[in-house]
Amino acid sequence: MKEIPDTKIFKFQRVILNWYKENGRHFKWRNPSASNYQKIIVEVLLQRTKAETIANFFSDFLKLYPSWKKLSTASEKDIQSVLRPIGLYNQKGSRLYKMAQEMRCKNGRFPKSREEVEKIPMMGQYIANAYELFILNKPAPLLDVNMARVLERYFGPRKLVDIRYDPYLKKLSMDVVNHKFPKKINWAILDLGAMVCKKKNPNCQICPLKENCLYFNDNILE
DNA sequence: TTCCCGTGGC
DNA sequence: GCCACAGGAA
Structure with missing residues (x-):
């Protein structure tokens, strides 16, 4: 090579x-004031979906689920039906549900290393990279x-x-x-x-x- | 490799 | 109408 x-x-x-x-x-989730929660869950929303589609939807989602805590009290079905307008809603809904349950166990705190993040259900290579980039501020x-x-x-x-x-x-x-x-x-x-x-x-x-x-x-x- | 899926640009 | 879209699991 x-x-x-x-x-x-x-x-x-x-x-x-x-x-x-x-x-x-310019997207809301790129704003420095966006919370760590927003920075991570938006990556799930964005999977195989145009960023502009999510831009139109993001505020509505945050009104319903502004934090890990709020998201973790929702049922899987509820999250799925909220996600209907953006497509892949059954999959993304159960992903977010599982992530929220996991985060509830961790009291809303992410682990410190990339390796640990990748072990969390529904967080693959891409989200682990996003985690390093946006949360740990590493390239x-x-x-x-x-x-x-x-x-x-x-x-x-x-x-x-x-x-x-x-x-x-x-x-x-x-x-x-x-x-x-x-x-x-x-x-x-x-x-x-x-x-x-x-x-x-x-x-x-x-x-x-x-x-x-x-x-x-x-x-x-x- | 395949499936998930509605939306928007063309 | 068709195709592409900030992926991840089985």
Whole structure:
């Protein structure tokens, strides 16, 4: 596997942060005043669901369930029916229910390490990374289909089918977000992936990264 | 690998 | 109408 030079990573970080400053999206759960509870449960809501869909729904959800304590007193069925408008509601409902029950046992406190978090039911690799990034303030990649697509188009494709187990993507995404402002880098990549570097009809013409992007440069030669 | 699922962009 | 979407478990 060919090693990606640091200079290419640095340039990617510089350009995408600059783009993010002017074009980034604003969501409530990105606000510094959002509670740890909000930062974690929103990741469940967001699974396989467009961020804009959750943006329209988030306030309603918080009114009903503003805290782990409140959520842990709700029944699984109630949570599921509240989640109906966003899709995948049976699954997300039971996930949140199980997480809330677990958090009730822990008196609402998260464990200190990433390994412990990953043992909590319904918290997989992605949420463990989000936990490191948002709660522990450590660099960690929000490696989803969005980020995978952006990184693969720019730096080159992965080997494995499954994003989550691909060692190349795991290392690359970690290297890219390992920066003074890891949260901004993560959000910048997700936003670019949703707004410009879309799966279908990517708008390469307005993309700030096209100059050094493998996908763009391969396509204009044809 | 497959399933979960309603919504919104096209 | 079709397809894609801040994943995780079985």
